[in-house]
Amino acid sequence: MDDMESGVVKKFMFVNRKAPHGTVYALEVLEMVLISAAFDQDVHLAFLDDGVLQIKKGQTPAGIGVKNFSPTYRALEGYDIEKLYVEAESLAERGLTEDDLLVPVEVLSRAEMGRLMAGMDVVLTA
């Protein structure tokens, strides 16, 4: 992988807008995020709209027969992925607060999230 030594560092943002479990996107985005850690890029994760549910505490999907991948969000820190942003309005609309979340995040207003997105080089959404 030449890129790991190419020296180019871009601002990547992975935008999570979908609920976990109903679709595979949350899980496979996480696989993307973990791979991106190997490329020494400036990685950002944004959770907005139903995406905030991806990092809800207490997920126990055994009863629906699917894998519980939510502990992986806690492992991100070990990959030096520490820029996690959550949209305040998205939490509020769903009756959630920061205390409901699995991992430490920075809570941004929708306006702040929009400005943060505007500064990115590569935005990946599913």
Add this chain to the structure above:
Amino acid sequence: MDDMESGVVKKFMFVNRKAPHGTVYALEVLEMVLISAAFDQDVHLAFLDDGVLQIKKGQTPAGIGVKNFSPTYRALEGYDIEKLYVEAESLAERGLTEDDLLVPVEVLSRAEMGRLMAGMDVVLTA
């Protein structure tokens, strides 16, 4: 096909709520509808929400590289499928009128559509 002689006649409704071309559902529902004609059932087609766009006149998808299946709606009559219902509110929200439609339909209010659905034996939606 034993059923073609079983004598059981059920009220089937195919509910179309999605726009054509962006997803395959409109096309593959139509394939279902055509097959159902062989079973001598009491077939109803409902077009509501973005599904009303499926029977919009003037569809020319050559430029997006996909097949134009909209003429098939005109062929339904030949299969004795003549119970086509369109929701008035769905047309109005999209700035459409009955004149925009490819085929003769019965326009129902949302309340009437709800009551019609309630009388069905089998409802198929995609």
Add this chain to the structure above:
Amino acid sequence: MKFAVLVNEGPYNHQAADSALQFCKAALDKGHEIFRVFFYYDGVNNATRLGEPPSDDRNVTRNWQKLAEDHKVDLVVCVAAGLRRGITESNLAQGFRISGLGQLIEAGIHADRLVTFGD
């Protein structure tokens, strides 16, 4: 009571197949019959025998096969939808069969209830 089940989406990408499986199991547990499970649209992708999900995740195709083995459930893949998407006899998992869309209409006629799972 006889249930028929329609699965509109492929495995993993949507929960539809998982939900349909759980519904079938619960219905059988309660003594109901599953007349047929029909796979249409991307649902045909449930029937590939080439899928190998990570070992710590469920294998949806295998779950269907087990259901078919344990309870003789009829798993039918739409021939036209399958051809379009590359599900043919050559990669069809055991326990599934390929047939026409008429099998779905027939299920709608014969079963007491038809329950749909999709996107």
Add this chain to the structure above:
Amino acid sequence: MKFAVLVNEGPYNHQAADSALQFCKAALDKGHEIFRVFFYYDGVNNATRLGEPPSDDRNVTRNWQKLAEDHKVDLVVCVAAGLRRGITESNLAQGFRISGLGQLIEAGIHADRLVTFGD
């Protein structure tokens, strides 16, 4: 300018692959380069060589193959997403190659723009 393209959905069920193809063709026509097309999620289903859509419809896999032949476009299928869904070397269409998700991140780094097509 170098474009990379990400395709998130399979053929036919969603327009994503068709839109991505048209985008690639238009970019090439304007003299741009397509650095890579990466297939992820259900997008891996674009790469099956077993699909046979009705003869009066487009063949999305063949359209990708033609793009690759005419313009040497690199078509990369994610190995993990493919394994999960049953897209492996055994049913991979010519013109596609299977590789790791790192190829997508690399494309994001090297290309000037990454354009995503999905559901």
Add this chain to the structure above:
Amino acid sequence: MATLHTVNKSPFERSNLEACLGHAQPGDAILLIEDAVIAALSGTAFEGKMADAARTMRLAVLGPDLAARGLDPAKVVTGITVVDYAGFVDLAAETKATNAWL
């Protein structure tokens, strides 16, 4: 002989629930499954709408889908029943037809 309506998408993402509520009849049952279960919780932007619907219809939510998402069944809007897959089967058996709002 009512109908069982199923809704599987979040009302924050799609209009399916809204469409279902606009067509379901008094006495019908509505079951929230998969990503739609968020609509059953109190404290969300949809609480009022669900409480209203519960006055004329039987509303239920699938417990295993709540649990999967870490959502507390004790926080479900009053009038919505939490059921398991067996309860889903019962609802489908007790009603005349099933209508999936996809």
Add this chain to the structure above:
Amino acid sequence: MATLHTVNKSPFERSNLEACLGHAQPGDAILLIEDAVIAALSGTAFEGKMADAARTMRLAVLGPDLAARGLDPAKVVTGITVVDYAGFVDLAAETKATNAWL
């Protein structure tokens, strides 16, 4: 160095367009493609919202997707430009990054 936002779903079906409008910045470009093209038409329930957005952003709609659906490019809301795939490529090239609201 603005961003190009793409939206591909009907605002009647999903909240993607709403989410995009809530985050796009003044000067950004928004391109409606696939099933989202209905949002570009005058006379729909979204006309006011789109006309407002056109005041601060560059709005465009993909002509081939309008034609596919039998929607008249002459009826597009004032301030929304109809482009072809080449125009889509130009928009992506002229902006710094692309953000697909899926």
